[in-house]
Amino acid sequence: MNSYRSLEAIQSDLSAEIIDMPSLVNHYLQRIEETVDLNIFLEVFKSEILDKAAAVQSKIKAGNAGKLAGMVIAIKDNICYKDHKISASSKILKDFESLYSATAINRLLAEDALIIGRVNCDEFAMGGSNENSAYGPVKNPVNKDYVPGGSSGGSAAAVAADCCLVALGSDTGGSIRQPASFCGVVGIKPTYGRISRHGLIAFASSFDQIGPLSQSVSDAALVLEIMAGKDSMDTTSSSQKVDAYSDFSENPKPLKIGFIQECLDSKSLDPEVKESQLKLIEQLRAEGHTVDPVRLEELDYLVPTYYVLTTAEASSNLSRYDGIHYGYRSSAATDIESTYLKSRTEGFGKEVKRRIMLGSFVLSAGYYDAYYGKAQKVRRLIKEKTESLFEDYDLLLSPTTPATAFKFGANMDDPIKMYLEDIFTVHANLVGTPAISLPLFKHSKSGLPFGAQFMSAAFNEKLLLDFSHNLMNIVALKA
Numbered sequence: 001m002n003s004y005r006s007l008e009a010i011q012s013d014l015s016a017e018i019i020d021m022p023s024l025v026n027h028y029l030q031r032i033e034e035t036v037d038l039n040i041f042l043e044v045f046k047s048e049i050l051d052k053a054a055a056v057q058s059k060i061k062a063g064n065a066g067k068l069a070g071m072v073i074a075i076k077d078n079i080c081y082k083d084h085k086i087s088a089s090s091k092i093l094k095d096f097e098s099l100y101s102a103t104a105i106n107r108l109l110a111e112d113a114l115i116i117g118r119v120n121c122d123e124f125a126m127g128g129s130n131e132n133s134a135y136g137p138v139k140n141p142v143n144k145d146y147v148p149g150g151s152s153g154g155s156a157a158a159v160a161a162d163c164c165l166v167a168l169g170s171d172t173g174g175s176i177r178q179p180a181s182f183c184g185v186v187g188i189k190p191t192y193g194r195i196s197r198h199g200l201i202a203f204a205s206s207f208d209q210i211g212p213l214s215q216s217v218s219d220a221a222l223v224l225e226i227m228a229g230k231d232s233m234d235t236t237s238s239s240q241k242v243d244a245y246s247d248f249s250e251n252p253k254p255l256k257i258g259f260i261q262e263c264l265d266s267k268s269l270d271p272e273v274k275e276s277q278l279k280l281i282e283q284l285r286a287e288g289h290t291v292d293p294v295r296l297e298e299l300d301y302l303v304p305t306y307y308v309l310t311t312a313e314a315s316s317n318l319s320r321y322d323g324i325h326y327g328y329r330s331s332a333a334t335d336i337e338s339t340y341l342k343s344r345t346e347g348f349g350k351e352v353k354r355r356i357m358l359g360s361f362v363l364s365a366g367y368y369d370a371y372y373g374k375a376q377k378v379r380r381l382i383k384e385k386t387e388s389l390f391e392d393y394d395l396l397l398s399p400t401t402p403a404t405a406f407k408f409g410a411n412m413d414d415p416i417k418m419y420l421e422d423i424f425t426v427h428a429n430l431v432g433t434p435a436i437s438l439p440l441f442k443h444s445k446s447g448l449p450f451g452a453q454f455m456s457a458a459f460n461e462k463l464l465l466d467f468s469h470n471l472m473n474i475v476a477l478k479a
């Protein structure tokens with residue numbers, strides 16, 4: 001079977017009876033077997049998905065199948081799926097089973113999506129290379145010597161390696177967009193509050209969002225549309241109306257796009273990434289858009305602000321893993337204190353411990369105002385600045401990442417270097433706006449893919465997706 005790049009193509013072949021659901025699912029199961037060396041899947045729900053495929057096939061025959069019939073999805077190992085294991089790629093949650101499903105999952109299942117398995121990620125979504133998983137790193141399907149990005153590296157790799165049509169990831173500071181860029185797929189982080197976080201293992205609750213990674217913008221739009229909307233289980237979910245994202249406008253109007261000058265001037269920017277941005281700017285102008293440079297003098301403050309606030313939130317969120325309520329308990333524990341101490345020491349990996357310590361420090365008495373309080377104020381300033389840019393511009397453009405995927409081990413001894421990988425992506429999480437990474441480029445030397453990032457004002461996913469869909473169509477036509 002050929003690989004499919006969109007649900008539309010699958011549904012058309014299903015209705016023409018060129019393929020059926022079991023053969024489609026078997027295609028993905030075979031791809032998973034062929035790519036085991038990439039270490040993408042922590043678990044494959046093989047017999048379950050084959051049973052469900054047969055049930056969806058009957059529904060298709062009866063003409064009452066849901067909108068996502070034919071969509072095979074992989075889920076990041078931090079999104080709950082009732083009665084299935086979930087570990088956040090951590091030893092501390094080894095063999096823990098979800099007691100309920102995330103709202104996002106329930107909404108996809110209600111439209112007949114099939115879940116094929118759970119995929120590897122950085123432990124508790126902390127990392128940018130997948131090297132922080134307790135179950136070993138994922139390899140980049142484009143070139144196995146390179147990381148797939150993180151923390152949703154398994155999700156990006158699963159889509160890129162054709163092990164599923166769409167994968168769910170979560171994005172706290174770039175965890176969907178950076179791996180999407182590194183593996184050459186589409187990845188969108190929605191507006192904060194657009195999708196319920198109920199059933200997503202919390203890392204930094206005022207930043208985290210679930211989102212899709214896919215081959216096509218149309219599938220990302222459809223999945224987003226179905227997952228989005230108010231949920232009584234998450235008070236931070238928004239009741240704003242959900243637009244028909246997948247209903248793309250035929251003639252998108254010319255837009256005002258600002259490219260962030262500081263991103264192009266950034267010291268860490270690969271020259272070819274810069275050159276591709278400049279070419280893209282010219283191309284967008286040629287298509288009738290107005291593209292101007294805009295200033296974001298705060299750029300250098302984004303990563304420090306992000307790491308103060310997210311580690312503070314993480315240190316609080318992760319205090320629930322105590323060896324008593326959840327998962328792993330040290331066998332060497334003798335009393336309550338040693339249960340906490342030994343279970344957490346043995347159960348958490350190095351990066352998670354680093355963040356818990358950093359977060360506890362910035363929240364501690366005497367330092368709270370100097371770090372946490374100050375970072376909150378900086379977050380407000382960045383938000384106000386960004387909102388003022390969106391008064392004049394429809395979209396903001398930057399590279400998704402300063403460079404392409406790096407080799408395993410390249411940043412492991414230098415956490416600051418690793419954190420700076422997020423320099424362009426944390427912006428959207430700090431201010432809550434949606435941002436998408438589009439797989440537009442390939443590096444001439446390494447052949448590795450890299451993306452361009454577009455950001456819109458909060459709750460303007462419709463405009464962002466319309467524009468992205470159109471841009472990808474133009475690029476495909478030119479290719």
Ligand SMILES: NC(=O)C[C@H](N)C(=O)O
Pocket residue numbers: 125126127128150151170171172173174175176310422
């Ligand atoms: N979780 C994320 O969105 C990725 C980011 N690299 C982090 O480690 O925090």
